[in-house]
Amino acid sequence: MRRITTILLIVCVLCFPLISSPECQQSVRPVIDLAFCLDTTSSMSGLIEQAKVKIWLIINAVAKVKPTPVLRIAFVVYRDNGDNYVTEVHDFTPDIEGMYSQLRGFQAQGGGDGPEHVNKALNDAVNKLSWTNQSLKFLFLVGDAPPHMDYSDGFHYRNATAQARSKGIIVNAIQCGSDQETARVWKEISNLAGGIYAAIDYASQSVPINSPYDLELAKLSDDITGTYVRYGGSGRVNQRAQMKNDAVALSDPSAAADRAEAKSGALYKNENWDLVDAIQGKSLKIQDISEESLPPEMRGLTVAQIEEYVQDKARFRSELKQQIQKLSEKRKSYLNEEATKLDAKDSFDREVLKALKKQGEEKGVCF
Numbered sequence: 001m002r003r004i005t006t007i008l009l010i011v012c013v014l015c016f017p018l019i020s021s022p023e024c025q026q027s028v029r030p031v032i033d034l035a036f037c038l039d040t041t042s043s044m045s046g047l048i049e050q051a052k053v054k055i056w057l058i059i060n061a062v063a064k065v066k067p068t069p070v071l072r073i074a075f076v077v078y079r080d081n082g083d084n085y086v087t088e089v090h091d092f093t094p095d096i097e098g099m100y101s102q103l104r105g106f107q108a109q110g111g112g113d114g115p116e117h118v119n120k121a122l123n124d125a126v127n128k129l130s131w132t133n134q135s136l137k138f139l140f141l142v143g144d145a146p147p148h149m150d151y152s153d154g155f156h157y158r159n160a161t162a163q164a165r166s167k168g169i170i171v172n173a174i175q176c177g178s179d180q181e182t183a184r185v186w187k188e189i190s191n192l193a194g195g196i197y198a199a200i201d202y203a204s205q206s207v208p209i210n211s212p213y214d215l216e217l218a219k220l221s222d223d224i225t226g227t228y229v230r231y232g233g234s235g236r237v238n239q240r241a242q243m244k245n246d247a248v249a250l251s252d253p254s255a256a257a258d259r260a261e262a263k264s265g266a267l268y269k270n271e272n273w274d275l276v277d278a279i280q281g282k283s284l285k286i287q288d289i290s291e292e293s294l295p296p297e298m299r300g301l302t303v304a305q306i307e308e309y310v311q312d313k314a315r316f317r318s319e320l321k322q323q324i325q326k327l328s329e330k331r332k333s334y335l336n337e338e339a340t341k342l343d344a345k346d347s348f349d350r351e352v353l354k355a356l357k358k359q360g361e362e363k364g365v366c367f
Helices: 002-015 042-062 096-104 118-127 157-167 180-192 214-225 235-249 253-263 275-280 303-341 347-362
Strands: 031-039 070-078 087-093 136-143 169-176 197-200
Touching (some): 031 042, 031 118, 042 136, 042 169, 042 235, 087 096, 087 118, 096 235, 118 136, 136 180, 157 180, 214 253, 253 303, 275 303
Parallel strands (some): 031 136, 136 169, 169 197
Antiparallel strands (some): 070 087
16 A cells, blocks of 8 residues: 555664765664554554564665664554553564564554544553653654543653653654544644654555565575574574565565575674674673573583584675675665656655654764
8 A cells, every 4th residue: 555655664764874975974783763653453454564574674774884783673653542452552662573572463453433542542652651861863654643642641742752852862753544633743743842743644545566576585594594593592483583584574565585695784683692693793602501591402511512603604694685785785676676667756755854864964073
């Protein structure tokens, strides 16, 4: 659906370096805190399902920031009083795989009475997430219904946006549909919190573009998964989750290709359960690994044998990443050409690019 694709494009554009110049070079590795405040009532089901597919586009876009940033992603999902939850806060994490597992668990249910508890959702996003003091702070409010203004629980979007500004959080308000009251409030929220407002038409459609490289990239992604060496108590669970996430992505060739590119990038790390990442990241030394924490096929190996085993996996993974990156460049060229043939234009995109440059300059950071 076009509204889904456009929302994700807006997020990507606001959060990655489409603009570069000699004057626009950072020397300090930036920290990017990226949070989504997402309506999960029934009317948002299409967006939520597509977000599960398209999140890899966002990750790949942010990964292109130079120098490579520290990316942390968070979600605040919301519904309304009387639903099975009002808000759920999923705090920032640099664990991309774990974040994706969380996102896959979101389901659209409830709602039906029009307004939702947007006020509490914004409050929780601003005040309950662990925003980093020195980070670039982006919060995306995404929904199709206005806030309940008849509740007496003390929450109000104006208070939340004032607190956001005081913390340096840019709030971008993305409206699904054309409800006039939602538009009024979403515009006010973005104006108050230094962000942009965009409205996405429910009825508009788009045709996904697949490439002749997608299946090969998906195969390489599967090969990379085979280079992961689990360790510790959570190793088995996390490895299974990685394999499950691979399988889910395969339902959409384009998503599988985007996921492959993400797995070849600098942001995709699993030091908490993968020996290769842990040793390369120097968060673990081979001599400190207990035999019980190793997978069965590695138990009984000497320190030297474990080191050789891990190095072999690391070398193979590096080769696979290089292959993915080369294919991803070819795929990018192909997709750009196909988009041109389809005359895929969006006048709002140009406005978003202007907003990107403006927001970056205001923060002293070049994208």
